[in-house]
Amino acid sequence: MQARRLWGGVIAAAALAVAGGASAQTVKVGVVLPFTGVGAEFGQQVDRGMQMYMKLNAGAFAPYKVELVRRDSKNPSGAEAKTAVQELIAQEKVDLLAGFIYSPDAIASAPLATAAKKPMVIMNAGTAWITNLSPMISRVSFSMWHAGHAMGEAAARSLKAKTAVVGYTDYPPGKDSLDAFKRGFETAGGSVVDAIPMGGPGQVPDFTPFFQRAKDKKPDVFFVFVPAGDHAVSVMKTYAALGMREAGIKLVGPGDITQDIKLQSMGKDAVGLITAHHYNADLDNAANRRLVAAWREEYGADSTPDFMAVQGYDGMAAIAHVVRTLGGRIDAEGAMKALKGWKYDSPRGPISIDPATRDIVMNEYLSELVLKDGRLVQKNIGVIEAVKDMCKELKAGKCAQ
Amino acid sequence: MDLASILLGGLAAGMVLFVVSVGLSVTMGLMGFVNLAHGGFAMLGGYAVVLAMRHWGLPFGAALALGFVAVALVAALLERTLYARLYRASELDQVLFTIGLVFVMVAGVTLTVGPETQGVQLPPWLRGQTDLGFLKYRTYSLALIAFGVLLMAALWLGFERTRIGAQIRAAVDNRRMAESMGVNVRRLFTLTFALGSGLAAAGGGLGAEILGLDPQYPLRYLAYFLIVVAVGGLGRVSGVFFAALALGVLDFVLKVHFPKGGTMFIYALTIAFLLARPQGLFGKRA
Amino acid sequence: MSLPAATLEAATRHRLRAWEALPWLAALGAFFLFPDYLAFGTQVLVMILFALSLDLVLGYAGIVTLGHAAFFGAGAYTVAMLAAHAGWNEPLSGLAVAALVAGLLGLASGWVLLRTHGLTLLMLTLCTMALLEQAANMFSGFTGGFDGMPGLAFQPILGLFEFDVLYFRMQYLYALAVLFACFIALRVLVHSSFGRSLTGIRENLLRMHAVGAPVRARQVLAYAVSAALAGVAGAVFVQATSYVNLAVLGLERAAGVLIILILGGYGRLYGAFVGALAYLLLEHTLSKAYPTAWQLGIGITLVLVALYARNGILGLADALRRRWRER
16 A cells, blocks of 8 residues: 555656656746726737637647736736736746737836846837837837828828828827827928827827817818727717818828727718728738638627737737747747747738837738728728838937937 | 807816716715715716617617616615715725725626727717807707706706705705704705716716716716816805816816816816815805 | 723833734745745835825824825936936935935925815815826926836945846845835834824814914924825835836825725724735735736725724724623
8 A cells, every 4th residue: 555655656756747848848928918997908809819819820839838827917007017027927937928008018027028038029019119128029019100100101192181280199109109190291291280289198088179279270181199999989079070071181090090999989970081000900811801700700790800909919920930930948039039030921911020120010001981881991092011110210219229 | 269169168078077076066065975986976877878878779868867867776775775884984984985886886897898988879969060150069069068057057946946955955054953953864865865976977978978988987087076076165066067167168278278288287276276265166164 | 990901002002012023024034935926025015115104194194185196206206317317326315315305395285285174185185196297297208208217227225235127036125124214213203292293183183273282384294204205115116116107196006005004004004014915915816816807806895894894904903802802
């Protein structure tokens, strides 16, 4: 009896030892997203995008397994994200970090990623100079300059606008967007006559006073940047309510203001709005058609992927690439090398990671909102291919480091 | 920048603040209870309106009425079962309770409906612009102003001309005296609390078009509601009315002319005002 | 004739008791037992200090404020801006400057605001804090605004002990040392005649006026000291996390510390310890287990505590202890 128990113990110990070695084939990814608070719905979209990737590409990680360890970054102050990242690294011993909706979250976490040598895949945070903060950071989402600069160029060239007023939410992404649009617009021959800060990101202000001011300047084009979410719907309603379209002022903006999950609640007022963005759910390519169909099946006919979802999707694709390339054993240098220059056929078209900046290179689509069968649909009216983050390209402002 | 557009825009925003905050002012003045969950009732009202319109196809007006009644009932229930226990508790325990209650409301809504913003589909007659002759202005803003004025009139009549109104005013001014005169203060509390929260609910539904509606609503706008109540003077409907309008118009004007400085001025002006006149516009001097 | 237990306890409260060493031993023990949780631990220590500062003004002087994060933020930004713009990143002197700046701010705002009380005072404190937050956003060239100031680096403490980016070991011990020093100072203050007069002001304002005590002056002084302490907490926060942004001045932080103090029990110093640990621990474990539903759990807890545990957790403990004694 005694001997059997002893043997049992030895066998168990041996089994554990083998299993311990085998678990090196499970890659642990720490996911830092807001699951509660103001960003909860964005966290949900990115998370769903990640899960969609794994559902539609079941063999992408094979024969390795991936385990997602989720932590709530709560409010966009950076402190929670930093604590979460510290715990993911120290306690959970993750191999990679992913997520980061808000720029402060990514900014606060960068030094930890550098110190611990953990590759950090950013799936939203759009402040341009974030990628300069750590050699471990790669971004699959966007920089404010991608859409802003492209829209500026397009407004002058395609829409033939000469004057513009910019309305922006008064915080860094808004200011980035202003700088980006201005650069693109003025380089292409236009002139920005007024820049109106429209309150902070915390509350949805009543936009009426700011739009009133813009209307009185009588520009050809009114470029508006507001954070994705509640603000955008309010923008559309105020634009219509003040009769700005009738006054001949075109409303344009980055695709943050036409986020697919908010689109239908904007109503008829939004028809004619022109945006530039790297993704909308109506993009016509094989990968996107597949994603949208699978999404509707999983989450309901009224649901839709949006740019945040596709960023989660592509982020997982990037991670899968790293896992396969490195054979399941993640080391920082190897991972960053695998990511630099990575190319992929995403639902948003062809994307790649710029080896020089570790930031994303992708198409920017110019789209106009039209009504089709009673629903708002994005109609593609132009494409700018392989757009880089112009802030770092032009070494503008803080990107110069 | 023409004066009329600015005035109308500011007044409309102010009216929403008025509708939501008037209940808070009266209950705080009457019951001396710090109810930080007031914004939560506004949010619940907004959600009731949206859901009633979406799932039961109710028209906007009927949905607002439903929201008012439903939340008033919930508030009355909460008052009888929970709030009443804390009337003799310290101010701070009341703060703790109401903040806990807000968390429960916010989390409850997030879990049942979801974290997304909800939009209201206004009926066609409230959309677009109206031609006033000298100006074309947003119809909904004009409707809000009209509603606010009517509400103010109704409340004024209610307080000045009815027996219950007189009882409430008496109890706000001197509760013990009112009790000794035979006023059933307990019943008054429940009634007022229900009414105030119902109004907040209506305000939430009305304001959804301008202020947005999502689970973060109660915490985001708490400061504004409290400012309106403090500036207006506790327990004074007319005070809340003018404070809300002043805040709305001032906010609007500042944003048009100094968008950069924005909200800073509002806080600075509030501080200056409250220092000069701590009891608010029409409050009684302590 | 022996005095009733409660009176005896109140009269001898200033004496050090054996169990008062417990929190510090526990904190040191945590350092060795939970080496992977020190980032969280540092947050708890910072919060305890912040809550202690609030206790001085709320629990002892009876001033209800929703704007205490103004001083936390003032200390935080002082240290950050010194480090980023003036190259002054020696931690201990940074602490001293932060305390001074926050204390002066407290003195000025206290002198102006404390003539009011009740809801008016509450709103004034809230507006002052909001004003500072907006100002910090307006001058985002200096303050980094919403995105904050990343990459703040601080010199090793006393030139010897370097901050540890990944495991927060040195940050934890530093925060603990600062907390200890501040606590000693606060304890002495609270049990001094100044502290006792504060309690007098809180309990019976009229009588204090009647005996000619300089009520306003005492309140303003308490407010200023409390502000300085809050500033120290903010400074430690920034030094430990090497990052600052507008959230240090936000309503969420101000409301959070108020909840923590009420939860733990105000007016007795140790309430800050209990409240901070209980609340943050609860929040942390719930949000790990239920990333979407933890707020519900916290809300229900707060409601229950408010209804059944007057004067917070320590109040509950007192009531239980009294019931035990009386059987």
